[in-house]
Amino acid sequence: MSAAVFVGLTTLDIAYLVDNYPAEDAKTKAVDQYLGAGGPAANAAVAYAHLSAVGPTLVTALGAHQLTELVRSELVACNVAVVDANPASAQQLPISSIVVARLASTRTIISLDASRMSAPFDDTFVDVLDDAHVVLVDAHYPDLALGMAGEAQRRGIPVVLDAGRWMAAHDAILPLVDVAICSSAFAPPGVDDVVGYLRDRGPAKVAITDGANAIRYSTPEGVGVLDVDAVEAVDTLGAGDVLHGAFCHFTAAGHEFVDALDRAAQVASLSCRYFGSRRWMTHHSVES
Incomplete structure (x- = not known):
């Protein structure tokens, strides 16, 4: 199996597990904590690496800040190779x-995302596409997404878009995308028919996830829904990222769209049973 390339955001995640959300201006003792690499592209790459046992490449921005080594070392330990688009940056x-409320099975996230980080595209980055069967972009770094997706399209490599929420960059990226997997929070301004909007702008295959609810999908052959496994959820943090990484794995392994989506949803559901973005991997048997 050839590897995949993931393009987009990497963060440092600091998560706390509590029974209930803290009251305002209060102190709460956590039940558990998690510290590690996060972000849509990074989490998806880690999930892919676990499922496929083939090291993918993550094209992202890490920089030279002292916190970066925590993230870089974990990614390397997870068998993810990193191409840093801004290695000299001193930006944090x-x-x-993240606060994960166990009894409510919900999480609240506060982050700057990519608002203060620069990630310019360089032509040399496309060398990592030589052995790739699939490319995922998350649009947090538009220049990287456009450059890598454009080259992947020229080479005939399928491009998957992870769209958790609407970003202005999506208008330029969508014509380069083959598969768009979006959350129900993805809401382009003035658009009522999100699936139709996506299909009109490029992706031939579209899926809309909605947490524990059924996944809606559309292909040139028709539309349908996939039920999501009911699980006793502890933490939904990163479940969407796991789904995207798993989808890329099953796609690279030769599964057709609906089957790959169904299998990926099963893995994502499993991940919700455990706190943090990695613990699920110790409870999952790798399969193709």
């Missing part, structure tokens, strides 16, 4: 602060 890596 984006930090996501």
Whole structure:
């Protein structure tokens, strides 16, 4: 199996597990904590690496800040190769602060995302596409997404878009995308028919995820829904990222769109049973 390339945001995640959300101006003792690499592209790359046992490449921005080594070392330990689009930057890596409420099975995230980090595209980055069967972009770094997706399209490599929420960059990126997997929070301004909007702008295959609810999908052959496994959720943090990484794995392994989406949803559901973005991997048997 050839590897995949993931393009987009990497953060440092600091997550706390509590029974209930803290009251305002209060102190709360956490039940558990997690510290590690996060962000849509990074989490998806880690999930892919676990499922495929083939090291993918993550094209992102890390920089030279002292916090970066925490993230870089974990990614390397997870068998993810990193191409840093801004290695000399002294800007602090984006930090996501997360509270996971166990009894509500919900999480709240506060993050700067990519708002203070620069990630210019360089033509040399496309060398990592030589052995790739799939490319995922998350649009947090538009220049990187456009450059890598454009080259992947020229080479005939399928491009998957992870769209958790609407970003202005999506208008330029969508014509380069083959598969768009969006959350129900993806809401382009003035658009009622999100699936139709996506299909009109490029992607032939579209899926809309909605947490524990069924996944809606559309292909040239028709539309349908996929039920999501009911699980006793502890933490939904990163579940969407796991789904995207798993989808890329099953796609690269030769599964057709609906089957790959169904299998990926099963893995994402499993991940919700465990706190943090990695613990699910110790409870999952790798399969193709």
